[in-house]
Amino acid sequence: MRQITYREALREGLKEEMRRDSNVFLLGEDIAEFGGSYKVTQGLLEEFGHARIRNTPISEAAIIGAALGASLAGMRPVAELMYIDFSGVAMDQIVNQVAKVRYIFGGKAKASLVIRTQGGAGRSSAAQHAQSLESWFTHVPGLKVVMPSTPKDAKGLIKSSIRDDDPVFFIEHKLLYNEIGPVPEEEYLIPIGKADIKRPGKDVTIVATSRMVLRSLRAAELLTEEGIEAEVIDPRTLVPLDEETIFNSVKKTGKLVIVHEACKRSGYGAEIAALVCEKAFYDLDAPIKRVAAFNTPVPFAPKLENYVIPDEKAIINGVKELFR
Amino acid sequence: MAKVITVPRLGLTMETATVTTWMKQEGDIVNKGEVICIIETDKASFDVEAPQSGVLVKVMAEEGSVLPVGEVLAVIAQTGESFDLEKLIQQAKADMETPAAVKPAEARAVVRGPILPKEKRELKVSPLARRIAEEKGIMLEDIIGTGPGGSITKEDVLRVWEQKGSIPTQPLIVSKKIPLKGIRKLIADRMSLSWHTAPRVTQVMEVDMSEAIRFREECWSDWEAKGVRVSINDILIKAVSLALMENLEMNSSLKENEIEVYGNVNMGIAVSAERGLIVPVLRNAHQKTLLEIARESAILVQKVREGKIGPDELSFGTFTITNIGTFGIDLFTPIINPPESAILGVGKLEKKVKVVDDDKIAIRSVMNLCLVFDHRVVDGAPAARFLGRVKEILERPVQLKELN
Numbered sequence: 117m118r119q120i121t122y123r124e125a126l127r128e129g130l131k132e133e134m135r136r137d138s139n140v141f142l143l144g145e146d147i148a149e150f151g152g153s154y155k156v157t158q159g160l161l162e163e164f165g166h167a168r169i170r171n172t173p174i175s176e177a178a179i180i181g182a183a184l185g186a187s188l189a190g191m192r193p194v195a196e197l198m199y200i201d202f203s204g205v206a207m208d209q210i211v212n213q214v215a216k217v218r219y220i221f222g223g224k225a226k227a228s229l230v231i232r233t234q235g236g237a238g239r240s241s242a243a244q245h246a247q248s249l250e251s252w253f254t255h256v257p258g259l260k261v262v263m264p265s266t267p268k269d270a271k272g273l274i275k276s277s278i279r280d281d282d283p284v285f286f287i288e289h290k291l292l293y294n295e296i297g298p299v300p301e302e303e304y305l306i307p308i309g310k311a312d313i314k315r316p317g318k319d320v321t322i323v324a325t326s327r328m329v330l331r332s333l334r335a336a337e338l339l340t341e342e343g344i345e346a347e348v349i350d351p352r353t354l355v356p357l358d359e360e361t362i363f364n365s366v367k368k369t370g371k372l373v374i375v376h377e378a379c380k381r382s383g384y385g386a387e388i389a390a391l392v393c394e395k396a397f398y399d400l401d402a403p404i405k406r407v408a409a410f411n412t413p414v415p416f417a418p419k420l421e422n423y424v425i426p427d428e429k430a431i432i433n434g435v436k437e438l439f440r
Numbered sequence: 441m442a443k444v445i446t447v448p449r450l451g452l453t454m455e456t457a458t459v460t461t462w463m464k465q466e467g468d469i470v471n472k473g474e475v476i477c478i479i480e481t482d483k484a485s486f487d488v489e490a491p492q493s494g495v496l497v498k499v500m501a502e503e504g505s506v507l508p509v510g511e512v513l514a515v516i517a518q519t520g521e522s523f524d525l526e527k528l529i530q531q532a533k534a535d536m537e538t539p540a541a542v543k544p545a546e547a548r549a550v551v552r553g554p555i556l557p558k559e560k561r562e563l564k565v566s567p568l569a570r571r572i573a574e575e576k577g578i579m580l581e582d583i584i585g586t587g588p589g590g591s592i593t594k595e596d597v598l599r600v601w602e603q604k605g606s607i608p609t610q611p612l613i614v615s616k617k618i619p620l621k622g623i624r625k626l627i628a629d630r631m632s633l634s635w636h637t638a639p640r641v642t643q644v645m646e647v648d649m650s651e652a653i654r655f656r657e658e659c660w661s662d663w664e665a666k667g668v669r670v671s672i673n674d675i676l677i678k679a680v681s682l683a684l685m686e687n688l689e690m691n692s693s694l695k696e697n698e699i700e701v702y703g704n705v706n707m708g709i710a711v712s713a714e715r716g717l718i719v720p721v722l723r724n725a726h727q728k729t730l731l732e733i734a735r736e737s738a739i740l741v742q743k744v745r746e747g748k749i750g751p752d753e754l755s756f757g758t759f760t761i762t763n764i765g766t767f768g769i770d771l772f773t774p775i776i777n778p779p780e781s782a783i784l785g786v787g788k789l790e791k792k793v794k795v796v797d798d799d800k801i802a803i804r805s806v807m808n809l810c811l812v813f814d815h816r817v818v819d820g821a822p823a824a825r826f827l828g829r830v831k832e833i834l835e836r837p838v839q840l841k842e843l844n
Contacts, residue, residue: 398567398570400567400586401595402587402591403588
């Protein structure tokens with residue numbers, strides 16, 4: 117199968133959906149001529165023109181508000197927030213408007229929009245440009261939250277998100293854009309709400325999200341030297357969450373390690389841990405372990421940044437704690 | 441200072457206590473350590489002593505009343521002292537730490553406390569390991585844990601399981617814990633009530649059912665034409681209802697100081713349902729024809745099986761028939777369904793070699809009728825007469841036909 121980058125896969129997904137449905141259009145800061153901060157939308161202006169690739173002022177609230185308005189009028193906008201860190205500026209639009217309209221209008225209005233954004237550390241972009249804020253959004257009923265880790269998942273999920281009638285908060289990772297992976301040339305979709313077992317194993321379940329999937333897979337390879345076969349599960353979508361796949365894996369392994377790049381306190385790992393305690397408690401043969409970032413702002417200094425974000429070693433140590 | 445005396449907790453399982461005797465009356469002067477009243481739990485009776493000297497200013501519970509643990513028994517105050525009773529009571533309930541001094545009343549009963557293991561090691565066990573140990577009947581106390589923090593893991597349990605030759609080490613294997621609630625609780629309470637209150641006598645009489653069976657076969661096509669299938673049970677209901685109307689003392693309830701004798705027969709039919717034993721009541725069975733009984737009992741039984749029976753259809757029974765002969769039981773002693781005075785158990789219907797009227801040997805279909813009755817209400821002779829009358833009707837079923 118051909119290998120392309122996460123960035124190219126996303127761009128293909130956007131392009132295909134725009135060709136398929138003339139109601140799909142993009143809006144965001146510097147997404148047209150400049151091609152977006154991380155160049156996902158590069159080249160789209162030539163094919164689709166300014167009417168469908170719209171640059172916006174630097175106002176996140178306006179971007180999301182305009183996208184919501186367009187969706188209520190029947191369009192399927194894909195709004196880009198340059199950094200997830202900036203979502204705070206648009207929080208009222210996202211939480212009180214986008215997530216709520218379908219409910220408060222009794223289902224008569226649909227907010228069929230996608231909010232694309234990216235988060236994560238690793239480029240020394242410091243405390244205001246490197247956060248992992250997914251659990252802000254998983255906590256808000258009415259939003260679907262998608263977090264792909266591979267080029268193939270990114271393309272299949274952006275297409276499903278655009279076609280979804282509910283608002284989807286689509287979180288990319290700045291260090292994944294250059295990651296290369298196999299992506300089919302023929303059209304495919306990846307359903308929202310279906311986890312993927314990235315690596316089968318029998319001794320311990322690792323549930324990891326976004327970039328931590330890659331690190332967990334490398335950690336799993338290293339763990340084989342210790343005789344531990346880890347199963348790595350990527351939920352791919354946090355809301356809705358494919359609980360079944362996680363429970364089935366825990367039933368098999370009896371041990372659960374959750375890895376995410378967001379800081380540990382009130383991170384999404386707490387939600388997964390609680391669900392497993394509530395619904396699969398008697399399959400647990402060891403305490404649940406969370407491997408996550410320290411509860412600190414992401415430091416600017418690269419050494420410190422690497423120190424607070426979980427790496428392969430932290431994951432391996434986390435797993436080994438469950439084996440005494 | 442005024443002090444409230446509450447019902448103390450005298451054992452882990454203790455929920456309530458009955459006030460049996462007040463040794464002091466309201467207004468009496470009491471000295472610290474003096475017994476002011478005697479309370480009784482399900483296990484023993486206890487003296488409640490005055491925690492301080494003073495005047496017993498308030499007695500809050502009558503003799504015979506049942507109070508939950510922590511409920512106020514009395515208040516002791518000093519002469520002339522004024523106090524806010526409500527506040528005191530609230531304070532006492534909030535502060536269960538200071539119960540009244542209590543010692544077991546000597547020679548009245550032996551107090552049995554819960555049996556606690558001599559040494560209780562705190563075990564760290566993974567939920568999975570605990571589950572497997574329970575399933576396999578392995579004592580966790582015997583296992584050394586090798587998991588995180590010395591916890592017992594699945595592997596540890598399985599290792600011990602194999603070492604012990606895959607045999608349970610636990611003396612008892614609890615495969616399931618069923619909460620005693622709902623219908624199970626109701627059955628438990630009512631059966632205990634019956635067992636502990638009614639001095640019962642069982643009388644067994646063998647009945648020759650050959651004629652009843654023949655009668656049923658003869659009428660079968662007529663009945664079928666009317667769309668009704670009459671069972672042996674329906675015939676029994678009819679026969680028993682007739683016999684009850686002639687022996688009304690069997691159709692009664694003991695209420696406080698009198699026996700209520702009923703003029704109508706509401707026949708309880710014991711049905712084994714998924715939820716447990718349920719007894720729907722066929723009202724006014726004595727006025728109904730065999731066909732009406734057959735129709736109604738079929739509907740009642742079906743409703744029970746489908747869980748659609750209403751409370752109205754489970755109330756006001758005056759007598760109960762329970763048939764487990766169909767399970768091969770020869771005879772048994774059912775428990776009276778309170779507040780009824782008697783119950784009829786029906787045993788297995790089978791062919792037996794019998795000596796008949798003219799000293800010949802014949803093969804007859806017989807079964808046992810087991811009458812259990814409350815001897816407080818009915819004596820042996822009238823009960824025997826009643827049972828004999830049931831037998832007579834069943835052995836000469838032509839009577840049923842006339843009344844069909």
